[in-house]
Amino acid sequence: MENLYKSFDGVEVLKGVSLQVERGEILALIGGSGHGKTVILKHVAGLMRPDRGRVDINGKDVYSLRGNELEELRSHLGFLFQSGALFSSLTVFDNVAFPLREKTHLSEQEIKEKVLTVLEQVGLSGAEDKYPAQISGGMIKRTALARSLMRNPEIMLFDEPTTGLDPVIAHTILDLIQLIHKELKFTGMIVSHELSRVFQIVQRVAMLHEGVVLFVGTPEEIMASRDPVVRQFITEALRVPPSAMKHFYPEERLHQKG
Amino acid sequence: MFIRNLGALSLTGLRSTGRMGLFLAKTFLFAVTPPLKFSQLLKQIRFIGFQSALVIFMTGAFTGMVLGLQGYYTLNRFGSAALLGPMVALSLIKELGPVLSALMVTARAGSAMTAEIGIMRITEQIEAIELMGLNPFRYLIVPKFLAGILAMPLLTAIFDVVGIFGGYLIGVKLLGIGEGTYFGEMANYIRMRDIVEGIYKSLSFGVLITWVCCYKGYYVGFGAEGVSKATTQAVVLSSVLILFWDYILTSALF
Numbered sequence: 001m002e003n004l005y006k007s008f009d010g011v012e013v014l015k016g017v018s019l020q021v022e023r024g025e026i027l028a029l030i031g032g033s034g035h036g037k038t039v040i041l042k043h044v045a046g047l048m049r050p051d052r053g054r055v056d057i058n059g060k061d062v063y064s065l066r067g068n069e070l071e072e073l074r075s076h077l078g079f080l081f082q083s084g085a086l087f088s089s090l091t092v093f094d095n096v097a098f099p100l101r102e103k104t105h106l107s108e109q110e111i112k113e114k115v116l117t118v119l120e121q122v123g124l125s126g127a128e129d130k131y132p133a134q135i136s137g138g139m140i141k142r143t144a145l146a147r148s149l150m151r152n153p154e155i156m157l158f159d160e161p162t163t164g165l166d167p168v169i170a171h172t173i174l175d176l177i178q179l180i181h182k183e184l185k186f187t188g189m190i191v192s193h194e195l196s197r198v199f200q201i202v203q204r205v206a207m208l209h210e211g212v213v214l215f216v217g218t219p220e221e222i223m224a225s226r227d228p229v230v231r232q233f234i235t236e237a238l239r240v241p242p243s244a245m246k247h248f249y250p251e252e253r254l255h256q257k258g
Numbered sequence: 259m260f261i262r263n264l265g266a267l268s269l270t271g272l273r274s275t276g277r278m279g280l281f282l283a284k285t286f287l288f289a290v291t292p293p294l295k296f297s298q299l300l301k302q303i304r305f306i307g308f309q310s311a312l313v314i315f316m317t318g319a320f321t322g323m324v325l326g327l328q329g330y331y332t333l334n335r336f337g338s339a340a341l342l343g344p345m346v347a348l349s350l351i352k353e354l355g356p357v358l359s360a361l362m363v364t365a366r367a368g369s370a371m372t373a374e375i376g377i378m379r380i381t382e383q384i385e386a387i388e389l390m391g392l393n394p395f396r397y398l399i400v401p402k403f404l405a406g407i408l409a410m411p412l413l414t415a416i417f418d419v420v421g422i423f424g425g426y427l428i429g430v431k432l433l434g435i436g437e438g439t440y441f442g443e444m445a446n447y448i449r450m451r452d453i454v455e456g457i458y459k460s461l462s463f464g465v466l467i468t469w470v471c472c473y474k475g476y477y478v479g480f481g482a483e484g485v486s487k488a489t490t491q492a493v494v495l496s497s498v499l500i501l502f503w504d505y506i507l508t509s510a511l512f
Contacts, residue, residue: 047385071391079389085382099390 004053006039013039014050015211026181026188028198028219031208032233037191038082040208041157044189045079046070057155075103078153078186082160084144086132092119092139093128096146103151118146122176138169142176149180156181158190170194174201195237199223207233281473285403288395298401306367306402306468307409311416317362318355318417322424325349329425330433339433343440344447346425347418351448351456355418356410357504360463363406363413364496368471371402372492375475376485384476399476403468410464411457418456455511462507463500470496 006014013036021027029037042048044055046062055062057073065073086095093115100111119125122142132140141161148156158177162170174194178201181188192198199205199219207215207222207230215222215230225231329345375398378384387394422444429435474492478484 042385045389047388074389074391077389079386081382081386083381085386087383087386088377088381102390102392 001040001043001055002053004040004043004055005051006036006043006048007051013211014043014053016053017208017211017213019206019213019216021187021189022203023187024185025203026190026201028195028202028205029189029191029208030193030195030198030205030233030237031214035208036211037208038159041079041159041189041191044155045077045157046074075151076154078148078151078156080141080144080148080156080158080161082163084132084140086140086143086147088132091129091131092124092135092143095132095143096150099147099150114150115146118149121180122146123172136169138165138173141165141173145173145176145180149184152184154186156186156188158188158192160191160193162192162194171197174198177201193237195234209233277477278469278473281476282469284395285399285469285472288393289400289403293396294404295397295401298397299404302401302405303409305370306363306405307412310363310366310409310413313362313366314359314413314417315420317358318350318420319424321354321358321417322346322350322421322426323428325354325421326425326428326433330429330435339435340439341443341447342425342429342435343442343444346429347422347444347448348452350418350421350425351452353504353508355414355421356456356459356463357500359414359417359460360410360467360500361497363410363463364467364471364493364500368467368496369489369493371468371471372475372478372489373485375399375472376478376488379476379478380481380485394476399468399472402472403465406464406468407461408464410460410467414456414460455507458511459504459507462503466499466503467496470499 001020002018004014004017005012013034017036017040019027019040029040031037039048043050044057044062046055046065049063060069060073062070062073086092087098090098096115096118097111100106100114104111106114116125116128119128122145124139124142124146127135127139127143130139132143135143145161156177161173161177165173171194174192174197177188177190180186181201190198190202199222202219205215205217205219205222206213209229215225215227217225222230222234225234325346326342329342329349330339333339333341333345375384378398384394384398387397426437426440430437430440471492474488474495478488
């Protein structure tokens, strides 16, 4: 994305954001609340139009695409919404089966097999007949993840996949994302506040501050950053004293990344 | 300051009117071009039509009974009690049937439409539909729009028939007008044109209710408060527009 500007009711949220995500890598978007992280993801998905600037995916400008072209792009894109965005009137099974029923010509038997396999992968076997209102926050996120993966996306956007979950469930979700990334090799962007775990599954990190990208680099580089704003954010997010920052992320742990 | 506020208000009004117009144009466009989500259409016909039938039946019955009672005492003063049948039937077919049915459907189904679409919007379900490569208009709006157009004339017909029998119950069974007089005079005075006029009205009310209620849900504000505000606005605006449009149509068709 290049020089992205966006304002809401006169308040400028993005003030010239430029970022590049390489094929196959996951980039973490971090920063305080209200600094435009979700807005960036929605621009990448073509759900919002910028006031200025452009987003290119595979060399195509997202905002110049219309009709079938946009549909084609979106068929390769998965989005895990912060709220899960499950259809409240459908069961877990029907939610996950929805994209296949609507956008493919698979038989009901084939759909059933695919859905049950994916539900097993995300640890939701046995919850097929439950409605979103009957399941926990973690199960909602896992159902949404299963639904977004149904069409084997090449690009995955994760909007705070762990917000509101207890640390154990949050880590389970992030482990799942790491596992699926190894399998599908998608290109991804993830917005999360679970920095310690997220830094282990992403290749690069971009920090947004007041509508601009303050820092882009590897997790190691951001941990070593001397920028006071970056340091303050990382310290508070990880809850470690600045003096302990370089020890918090030991070399051997970093090399275990998938 | 006053002028500036007035200008800002006018611009906001103009913008939202334009957006409403575009919303209707898009709905029309997607309604007349394939593909149509047939299963969704059937679901909406059941919701807007079949599930509103009971409330329409009750409203129609009581409206007809009140018309029978009031009409009898008024007409009796002029020695024209025999014209009770045509009076009840004309009032129902031309005005009260379409208008009251539309108001009841707005209250029962229109408010639910706004709340449903509004909740889908604030919980990002509409964006999820878009990201799956589906058109939210085709999937959510068009089935409701077509179901409204199909269901409204049928519900109005139920209202009219039940209302006429409500008037019959009071006029004939309670107040003693002859059965032949009640229905015979009705056949003499009611023209096909009156019935067609009622159908036109109910069709246009079907468009109006689904348009306003879907629009308010689609462009809802934020959170639960936004949904509740949009639902109230949808019901109030639809009701006012139904009465306004009824006047316009009556004056044009009279």
